[in-house]
Amino acid sequence: MDALTGLLDGPRARGAFLLRMVMEPPWAVRVEDRAPICLMSVRRGTAFIVPSDGGEPVRLGPGDIVVARGPDPYTVADAPGTTPHALIGPGGVCTTLHGRPLSQDMVLNVRTWGNAADGATAVLVGTYLLDGEISRRLLDALPPLLTVPADTRTRPLLDLLDAEIAQDEPGQRVVLDRLLDLLLIAVLRAWFARPGADAPGWYRAMGDPVVGAALRLLRRDPAHPWTVASLAAGAGVSRAGLARRFTELVGEPPMAYLTGWRLDVAADLLRESDATVEAVARKVGYSTPFAFSAAFKRVRGVSPQEYRGSPRENHLDLPDRQRRLPGGPPSVRLTP
Secondary structure, eight states: OOHHHHHHSSOEEESOEEEEEEEOSSOEEEEOOOOSEEEEEEEESOEEEEETTSOOOEEEOBTOEEEEESSSOEEEESSTTOOOOEEEOGGGBEEOTTSOBOGGGGEEETTEEESOTTOSEEEEEEEEOOOOSTTHHHHTTSOSEEEEOOOTTTHHHHHHHHHHHTOOOTTHHHHHHHHHHHHHHHHHHHHHHSTTOOOOHHHHHHTSTTHHHHHHHHHHOTTSOOOHHHHHHHHTSOHHHHHHHHHHHHSSOHHHHHHHHHHHHHHHHHHHOOOOHHHHHHHTTOSSHHHHHHHHHHHHSSOHHHHHHSOOTTOOOGGGGGGBOTTOOSOOEEEO
16 A cells, blocks of 8 residues: 555545636636635636735646645636636635625536636636545645646546536536546646655655555554554564654654554544444554543544534535535535
8 A cells, every 4th residue: 555545545525516617818716615625727728826825826727737725715817916706615605706696697508617608718626525534644745736737647537527527427426526536646646756746754654665564554454452563573673673764754653653543544433434432442443432532532622422523614505505606516525
């Protein structure tokens, strides 16, 4: 199991927000949907992504792909100085800057939205709204905006997504979800493989013959009663050698990493399954619900029961369904 496989093999897009945006200049759309990840690719024309923090605008040409990591807002426009005329809020709700609904006014076709059917610019948009805590390790490793230039490896996926996004066949949502997953993996693989990439410690460590072996053991079976000695035996090195090299590459000792990984897995199980707290505790290596609850509250500040019952960010407001952009489903999230 390599680094990306370990992080992306669990989450899956389910009813992701997908559309083709077609625009004739001048145009600008302010995005404040707080989505953890949004992928955009220009199919024709050009577009600019303008960060809200005053950073340099990012220019996109045909085939270029940008990944915007939320929750920070940004603007997508024909030029950096164009004033936004539309606002995208949580759940894909689209309004003017003064709150008047816009979604239905700008529907052009199935999952196609914009101000002109034959506009000079066409942009594919795919948005994830995910709850999975395991993916948080990946999100934290990404910059607010990352760009992957047009490439022969991503072009076939973009062509297929472009062809499928306006279709309305049986099973279409599943097809689009899987295409978006493939595109995300291709983009992140290209991003981390680029020259001079500042990859996070856990990503670099996966390629180390010693620490990578230990990480795979922990990820494969977090419930096992691991010790530094048993991990070292599995990796074929001394206990002291593993502890030193693991801490150097990953940034924390093996047992601290294991605790964090167990609690991340547990958080997903609490959110996405009906398993009891006792069952979750066993699945992640705690002998008693009390020990698990104490560890969970120490790290997250709430008990497992409180965490399970707390409101999820990015849930859609069902009464606003008719005001969403085309393609915005009743529920949009990544689930493990």
